Amino acid sequence: MKKTLVALALTGVVSGAYAQSSVTIYGTLDAGVSRRTDTDITAVGKRDNNKLGFRGVEDLGSGLKALFQLEIRYEPDTGVIESTTRPLFQGQSRVGLQGGFGTLRIGRGLTAFQETSTAFEPWSGMPAVAGYQTDLQVAGYTSDPLSPAGNSANRFSNAVFYNTPVIGNIFQLNVTVATKEAAGNPAIVGRGTIAAPQFPANSKAPVNPYSVSATATKGPFAAYAAVERNAVDTKLWSVGASFKPIPDLKLMGSYQHQDQDYSLPLNAVTKAWLIGANYNVGAGMIRAGFGHKTPDNALNLPTIAKTKQFSLGYDYNLSPRTYLYVDGTRRKATTAATFNFYSVGIHHNF
Secondary structure, three states: OHHHHHHHHHHHHHHHHHHOEEEEEEEEEEEEEEEEOOOOEEEEEOOOOEEEEEEEEEEEEOOEEEEEEEEEEEOOOOOOEOOOOOOOOOOEEEEEEEEOOEEEEEEEEEOHHHHHHHHHOOOOOOOOOOOOOOOHHHOOOOOOOOOOOOOOOOEEEEEEEEEOOOEOOOEEEEEEEEOOOOOOOOOEOOOOOOOOOOEOOOOOOOOOOEEEEEEEEEOOEEEEEEEEEOOOOOEEEEEEEEEEEEOOEEEEEEEEEEEOOOOOOOOOEEEEEEEEEEEEEOOEEEEEEEEEEEEOOOOOEOOEOOEEEEEEEEEEEOOOOEEEEEEEEEEEEOOOOOEEEEEEEEEEEO
């Protein structure tokens, strides 16, 4: 009897301890078959990032919580880590505290602008070729130019992230500030020459990167404004809005302005805009968008091409966690390849 009581007591203590904290394992599997007309190659690819994540919360009492999140990215067709130049926890690696003051985290993750803007893009920020967030919604801008070639372009490492509470159930402010240490970058010519680049390999940046966004949500209307500066003093500002005239229809649009005057002698300014819609129909959703990106004059640089893009996609939900998709896009660029792109695939969340 005593052993039983002791066992029950210990069980209660352990259960009480675990009740104060939780760890969630989550992830995404996305794979499909795609074809680009300019390459004439049919390939296995993806619409969304594939990830394996670990998210934890510990209740510290008095309304204070400890948080952590680690996220691995991988390729579904081979099982390898996403891009050999990217860190193991490419998606994010952050730890912090949450309370009445808001949320404060330290580590690596999406910048305030990059994270906010995905809600105003018809493919929800997925890196699909049919989507807009990785190019037009950032006007060709990169948040992290000093990481190794091929690394993520929309995150800060060695950074502090802060989100205010939602004020009046309407407003929220998000701030990200990073250090200017090098992260193994290749040489960046900029205003220099190949023999004497403006940013040599493994060079330190001239400025500390920062990103600030503000959001407002009231009923069917939402909007954001954001400004960001990367480590080589390229600046970007962006505004966007969305509206739901009926529950099943979401209309959205955004405008972006990139200024590379510190590092480019020509075409320093690039402007971009996009409009889009999501429409729920039965068990599926239609995605549609049109976008345009323009350098500031006719002397187009190869990396900042004048671009027009129209995309149309459809998701069919097999369950709350699994859907089939089909995407089609027409992308026209003046100094780069013009192509049509088609893909079909399956997406599963766990």
